[in-house]
Amino acid sequence: MNRFDYVRASTLNEAMAALRDDPEAKIIAGGTNLVDLMKYEVTRPSRLIDITRLPFDAIETRPDGGLRIGALVSNATAAYHPEVQARYPLLASAILAGASGQLRNAATTGGNLLQRTRCYYFYDVATPCNKRAPGSGCPAIGGVNRIHAIQGASDSCIATHPSDMCVAMAALEATVNVAGPEGERAVAFADFHRLPGDRPDLDNTLAADEIVTSVDLPPxxxxxxxxxxxxxxxxxxxxxxxxxxxxxxxxxxxxxxARIALGGVAHKPWRSTDAEAVLVGQTPTAEGFVRAAGVLLDGAVGQGQNDFKIGLARDAIVRALEQAAAGTPQSQTDKRVR
Incomplete structure (x- = not known):
């Protein structure tokens, strides 16, 4: 791990100024992903800017009836919050499906959004990787790629986004609120994360000097x-x-x-409004779920070792829709698929 300076910001403006003054600086809160990246020397920040004292740790009902979750709300707090469990149980379930209890206690909403995509080669600095060093190559293509993308990949990168929370937020059509030197802006969740294209080093559309402040869930x-x-x-x-x-x-x-979003298959949570439209106006049936799965997986391509993911995703979509239609959601305590 490299040497770095440490700054604890007491205001949002102070945090943004510290980012502006040092292009190599990184924001840290829970640190559950960033510290790993630093240990592996995948990321070598010159400065860490601690934002844990900023006032972004509340969950509040919005005037429109939706819910605002602050960027510093821990995953555990969000998952067990009475309003989230009662009104957005899909989100609570997704969070509880991820990581471990200890990590959920430390991980934050904002940090979960900003996780780096997962790939064996990305985490191994002894190998080339377009995410770490654009133009160096993607050894996962033709290499060990069992966990890699079947949708939205490019010739530059086939890594997948790791978050469970983000998959639920994509389905719920959340909005990400960010602040920067030019002021505040709201980003539709579908536009926050990026597909790799020819810039796989960019996981999202957040500017280098912007900070996530909260996420809004619709009514x-x-x-x-x-x-x-x-x-x-x-x-x-x-x-x-x-x-x-x-x-x-x-x-x-x-x-x-209808809302359907996939995780583990692309560089971002994967959703298709065309697939959802297949179900609207229809009675929920297995045949309809299979048709929706076909549309959602249209264009899916395996990389050899992960070819099995296409059939696995189809079956998972159908089963999840059956569970949703029956009002019998998958248990995150007894994780066996019923």
């Missing part, structure tokens, strides 16, 4: 019919091979609204 809650299904190599503390956030609104036995 629509999908509290009755939802499920977060995570398939992984072991039932405890593992990243998803495929995960599905599914949410339905049923009126008179007919689907009036």
């Amino acid at each position: 629509t809650t999908y509290d009755a019919h939802h499920s977060y299904l995570k398939l992984r190599d072991r039932l405890s503390y593992a990243f998803a091979l495929v995960s599905v956030a599914a949410a339905l609104r049923l009126d008179g036995g007919v689907v009036s609204q």
Whole structure:
């Protein structure tokens, strides 16, 4: 780990000024991802800017009936908050599916959004990696790629986004609030994370001198019919091979609204409004779920070792939608798929 300076910001302006003054500086709160990256020397910041004293640790009801979750709210606090559990159980379930209890106690909402994508080669500084050094190559293409992307990949990168929380937020159509020298702005969740294209070193659309302050959830809650299904190599503390956030609104036995987002398959949470439209106006059936899965996975391409993910994702989408339609969400305590 390299030597670095440490600054504890007492105001947002102080934190932004510290970022502006040092392009190599990094924001730190829980540090559950950043410290790992520093230990592996994947990231070598010259300065850490501690923002844990900033007033972003509250969960508040918005005037429109939605919910605002501060960037410094811990994952554990968010998952067990009464308003989140009652109104956004899909989000609570997704958070509880991720990491471990100890990590959820430290990890923050903002930090979860900003996790770096996962790849064996990205974490191994002895190998080339376009995410670490653009233009150096992607050895995962043609290499060890069992956990890698089947959607939205490029010739430069096939890494996947690791977050469970973000998959649920994508399905719920959250909004990310950020602050920077030019003021505040709100970013639709679908526009916050990036596909790799020819700049896989950029995981999101946050400017280098901007800071995430909160996430807003819309009033629509999908509290009755939802499920977060995570398939992984072991039932405890593992990243998803495929995960599905599914949410339905049923009126008179007919689907009036549908949301489906996938994790573990792309550089960002993967969602298709066309796939969701397949379900709207229809009674929930296995045949309809299979059609929606086909649209959501249209264009999916394996890299050899991860070819199995395409069939696994199809089955997971269908099962998660069945669970959501029946009002029997996947348990994050007994993780076996029923």
